[in-house]
Amino acid sequence: MAESDILQVDVRARVGRLQLALSFRLDEGFTALFGPSGCGKTTTLRLIAGLLRPLQGHIRLFNTTLFDSEQGICLPAFERQTGLIFQDGRLFPHLSVHDNLLFGYSKTPAHLRRFHPQQVIELLRLAPLLQRSPHTLSGGEAQRVAIGRALLASPALLLMDEPLAAVDVPVKLGLLAELKTLQQELDLPILYVSHDLNTVLNIANSVLLMQEGTIKAAGAPLEILADYISSGLTTTDTIRNLIRVELTGHDDTLGISTARAGDTTFFLPRLHDDSGSTILLDIPASEIIIATRKPEGLSARNILPARVLEIRRLGSRVVVQADAGVVLSVEITEGVIGALQLQPGREIFLVIKATAFRRIG
Amino acid sequence: MHVSITETILLSVKVALSATLLDLPFALFFGWLLARREFRGKMLFGTLINLPLVLPPVVTGWFLLVLLGRNGIIGAWLYRWFGFSLVFTWQAAALAAAVVSFPIFVRAVRVAIENVNPRYEEAALLLRTTPWQVFWKITFPLAANGVIAGALLAFARSLGEFGATIMVAGNIPGETRTIPLAIFSAVNQAGSDTQVLLLILASIVFAYGTLIISELLLRKWRQPVEEPNG
Numbered sequence: 304m305a306e307s308d309i310l311q312v313d314v315r316a317r318v319g320r321l322q323l324a325l326s327f328r329l330d331e332g333f334t335a336l337f338g339p340s341g342c343g344k345t346t347t348l349r350l351i352a353g354l355l356r357p358l359q360g361h362i363r364l365f366n367t368t369l370f371d372s373e374q375g376i377c378l379p380a381f382e383r384q385t386g387l388i389f390q391d392g393r394l395f396p397h398l399s400v401h402d403n404l405l406f407g408y409s410k411t412p413a414h415l416r417r418f419h420p421q422q423v424i425e426l427l428r429l430a431p432l433l434q435r436s437p438h439t440l441s442g443g444e445a446q447r448v449a450i451g452r453a454l455l456a457s458p459a460l461l462l463m464d465e466p467l468a469a470v471d472v473p474v475k476l477g478l479l480a481e482l483k484t485l486q487q488e489l490d491l492p493i494l495y496v497s498h499d500l501n502t503v504l505n506i507a508n509s510v511l512l513m514q515e516g517t518i519k520a521a522g523a524p525l526e527i528l529a530d531y532i533s534s535g536l537t538t539t540d541t542i543r544n545l546i547r548v549e550l551t552g553h554d555d556t557l558g559i560s561t562a563r564a565g566d567t568t569f570f571l572p573r574l575h576d577d578s579g580s581t582i583l584l585d586i587p588a589s590e591i592i593i594a595t596r597k598p599e600g601l602s603a604r605n606i607l608p609a610r611v612l613e614i615r616r617l618g619s620r621v622v623v624q625a626d627a628g629v630v631l632s633v634e635i636t637e638g639v640i641g642a643l644q645l646q647p648g649r650e651i652f653l654v655i656k657a658t659a660f661r662r663i664g
Numbered sequence: 665m666h667v668s669i670t671e672t673i674l675l676s677v678k679v680a681l682s683a684t685l686l687d688l689p690f691a692l693f694f695g696w697l698l699a700r701r702e703f704r705g706k707m708l709f710g711t712l713i714n715l716p717l718v719l720p721p722v723v724t725g726w727f728l729l730v731l732l733g734r735n736g737i738i739g740a741w742l743y744r745w746f747g748f749s750l751v752f753t754w755q756a757a758a759l760a761a762a763v764v765s766f767p768i769f770v771r772a773v774r775v776a777i778e779n780v781n782p783r784y785e786e787a788a789l790l791l792r793t794t795p796w797q798v799f800w801k802i803t804f805p806l807a808a809n810g811v812i813a814g815a816l817l818a819f820a821r822s823l824g825e826f827g828a829t830i831m832v833a834g835n836i837p838g839e840t841r842t843i844p845l846a847i848f849s850a851v852n853q854a855g856s857d858t859q860v861l862l863l864i865l866a867s868i869v870f871a872y873g874t875l876i877i878s879e880l881l882l883r884k885w886r887q888p889v890e891e892p893n894g
Contacts, residue, residue, distance in 0.1 A: 353789075354790075389783070
């Protein structure tokens with residue numbers, strides 16, 4: 304087994320009328336398991352977590368064999384070190400948020416604990432919820448607690464089964480961005496089930512495309528999904544950029560606030576948060592303009608020098624990824640590529656109106 | 665030998681309480697088994713457990729007597745190795761009450777556990793919790809009201825037990841003469857009307873009290889803390 308493989312799955316399984324023949328590897332980072340409803344995504348997670356038993360094959364997580372039909376190994380779910388976040392949260396109704404959070408932590412041997420309550424409560428901003436009862440939480444809050452609870456059992460792999468399907472879109476975008484930050488900060492591999500293209504494009508660094516019980520393709524999201532979309536499915540989903548920025552100042556006479564992400568400065572409509580606070584911005588890829596020379600006499604406040612990284616086609620849609628200090632996706636039409644002679648490496652300017660930013664967290 | 669009403673009531677409570685406590689671990693295990701596990705012959709097994717519910721208690725008592733009597737399969741063995749005989753002791757009365765009230769208890773536990781959403785158990789399993797811990801930390805607390813209600817019903821049924829008790833424990837004043845047996849004995853005696861009425865009153869108070877408490881528990885448990893959100 305290669306060192307870099309986090310998870311190795313080669314199994315056949317059967318649930319009702321659904322036959323699964325799964326063969327895939329998982330790399331580190333955030334992997335989306337994407338496919339239409341009923342193709343076996345949830346079943347795949349349950350096989351890995353040990354809630355279902357495959358007919359034959361093997362599953363390995365890092366150096367541990369979770370299942371091997373030839374060697375007769377089948378670790379029970381509670382020994383697998385896989386966390387699973389369900390669509391419906393499943394917080395224990397008879398316990399407070401605090402006791403829910405510590406449920407798995409208290410059963411994790413001290414030397415296996417990777418994350419600690421203070422850290423997780425801070426990361427997920429759970430402090431105000433600790434004494435609450437689960438049924439008083441909103442959908443988004445409940446899922447934050449469920450994520451915290453899973454993290455505190457120190458899993459080696461976090462499985463997520465469309466945990467945000469029932470959450471409102473603005474809250475969902477905020478949580479997704481948070482999740483991605485979390486994944487990077489904690490260095491925890493995540494396998495995230497979704498049938499929502501939007502989610503996948505915005506957050507995953509690789510995608511497993513699933514159809515009718517098998518993994519059809521695996522790779523970078525735009526690569527994999529380009530094929531998927533051009534093979535007949537189109538989408539009207541908005542491709543978004545989520546940027547976490549730090550507020551650096553306000554100018555009341557100009558009516559703007561300034562914010563920073565890395566070395567890049569953004570001009571935003573006047574906000575009332577204190578300088579130094581961190582907020583989350585959403586800018587749809589379709590609202591960014593590309594210019595080949597620095598434009599003048601524009602009302603747009605943000606004119607960012609950038610470099611084209613790659614150009615991807617998603618069915619009839621074209622997405623340019625550009626590095627402006629932060630990587631941004633820009634949606635254009637086919638003709639623009641030729642007219643502006645866009646190609647990887649080309650120096651450009653990205654133009655964004657201050658009012659095009661939406662604050663989501 | 666004269667035995668006061670208070671002593672009769674205390675004996676009855678001792679017998680019924682022992683019966684309930686004796687039932688408890690078995691009721692939890694078989695209630696859980698019937699609620700959560702599929703196995704061959706499950707229906708037949710469930711019916712067997714329910715049998716004392718419909719069998720005349722005298723018949724149940726006769727079986728116990730056959731098993732536990734000094735010549736019975738278990739009784740002979742007990743006598744040979746431990747030198748004691750269970751029949752015609754208060755412990756035999758408790759055992760008779762335990763057997764007769766067992767089906768009620770198991771049924772209550774089974775329904776209570778079936779009402780616990782197994783998704784919570786699944787979620788707990790994925791938090792490094794062994795099935796044994798899952799039962800005590802998740803299943804049991806969420807089913808607790810139903811279990812307590814079942815225990816109260818079993819207690820009430822044990823207090824009223826007559827047929828099986830008289831077969832296997834006899835009707836010995838101060839030893840195995842519980843409230844129903846005392847009523848039966850007093851009715852056949854001239855001049856004990858007051859005693860009969862007091863014992864009947866005690867029976868009604870106990871029966872009604874336990875039923876009300878168990879009903880309150882079940883009501884509280886039907887409208888609870890279910891799904892955290894939609």
